[in-house]
Amino acid sequence: MAKVSPEDLPSGTTTLRVMIGGKLRQLRQDADISREEAAYEIRADATKISRVELGRVSFRLRDVRDLMVMYGVTDEDEIERVVEMAREANRPSKWKRYNDFLPDWFSNFLEMEGAASMIRTYEVQLIPGLLQHEAYARAVMMLGYGHTPLTEIDKRIEVRLKRQEILDRQEQRPELWAVIDEAALHRPFGGANVMHGQIKALIEACDKPNVRIQVVPFTAGAHSGAGAPFTWLRFAYEELSDVIYLEHLTGGLYLERDNEIDAYQAAMEHLCVQATQPHKTQDFLNQVLKDHYS
Numbered sequence: 053m054a055k056v057s058p059e060d061l062p063s064g065t066t067t068l069r070v071m072i073g074g075k076l077r078q079l080r081q082d083a084d085i086s087r088e089e090a091a092y093e094i095r096a097d098a099t100k101i102s103r104v105e106l107g108r109v110s111f112r113l114r115d116v117r118d119l120m121v122m123y124g125v126t127d128e129d130e131i132e133r134v135v136e137m138a139r140e141a142n143r144p145s146k147w148k149r150y151n152d153f154l155p156d157w158f159s160n161f162l163e164m165e166g167a168a169s170m171i172r173t174y175e176v177q178l179i180p181g182l183l184q185h186e187a188y189a190r191a192v193m194m195l196g197y198g199h200t201p202l203t204e205i206d207k208r209i210e211v212r213l214k215r216q217e218i219l220d221r222q223e224q225r226p227e228l229w230a231v232i233d234e235a236a237l238h239r240p241f242g243g244a245n246v247m248h249g250q251i252k253a254l255i256e257a258c259d260k261p262n263v264r265i266q267v268v269p270f271t272a273g274a275h276s277g278a279g280a281p282f283t284w285l286r287f288a289y290e291e292l293s294d295v296i297y298l299e300h301l302t303g304g305l306y307l308e309r310d311n312e313i314d315a316y317q318a319a320m321e322h323l324c325v326q327a328t329q330p331h332k333t334q335d336f337l338n339q340v341l342k343d344h345y346s
Contacts (some may be wrong), residue, residue, distance in 0.1 A: 070107035090119060110141070166215075
């Protein structure tokens with residue numbers, strides 16, 4: 053694991069747990085120690101070791117220290133550094149205050165999104181969440197959660213807007229590359245006035261140095277990503293592999309195998325070829341604005 057100072061730690065307890073778990077797994081494998089042997093050292097079972105290495109559970113600091121010693125780490129400073137990372141990973145998520153309605157699978161995604169150095173996303177029917185105008189986000193929320201109290205709707209919109217803050221932070225600002233199907237621009241969530249504001253917001257977002265937007269026009273015909281929105285996350289830490297995130301009605305799916313990543317990477321590259329060139333996206337959006345929402 054490369055030296056990481058406290059101020060450079062990725063945001064999000066999920067991401068930190070995955071980093072530490074990956075570190076412990078690599079150390080165990082290098083030491084040629086089985087999960088069962090490691091589990092015996094910390095008075096647990098092999099399932100616990102597996103969950104720790106996958107970043108699925110919080111850490112007992114004593115276990116982290118004992119495992120590193122068992123795996124042959126003799127540098128006390130290195131042990132203390134990883135223990136400190138584990139202590140940080142055990143702190144409550146900043147999304148915890150929304151736990152009354154935010155499911156764990158989505159909280160985990162938000163933390164990983166916040167820690168990513170690159171976010172590439174493809175959307176078919178909706179504007180990507182990181183680019184949604186507040187009024188548009190409300191219209192989308194009212195459609196999906198119209199039966200819930202307005203106070204919860206307001207909180208959901210608050211989460212949506214807080215997500216977007218990562219694009220403007222001063223340090224560790226991610227690169228966002230969004231590919232949007234033209235259908236999303238013509239699906240009138242909230243009516244013409246709301247869509248006018250949303251298209252204007254996209255036009256303005258194109259001016260951000262860390263945001264790139266492309267539109268797959270109707271004229272492109274059938275394409276490789278048809279009907280399947282997805283998000284591809286990449287991190288600035290070698291311990292963290294790329295992740296493909298797929299969301300469905302009641303949950304989210306994370307793909308991390310090399311062949312899965314390769315397939316979605318190829319699909320994304322193909323979509324980018326079929327879409328508007330980034331420097332022409334504002335012209336395309338202005339034309340949509342003029343033709344449909346002026």
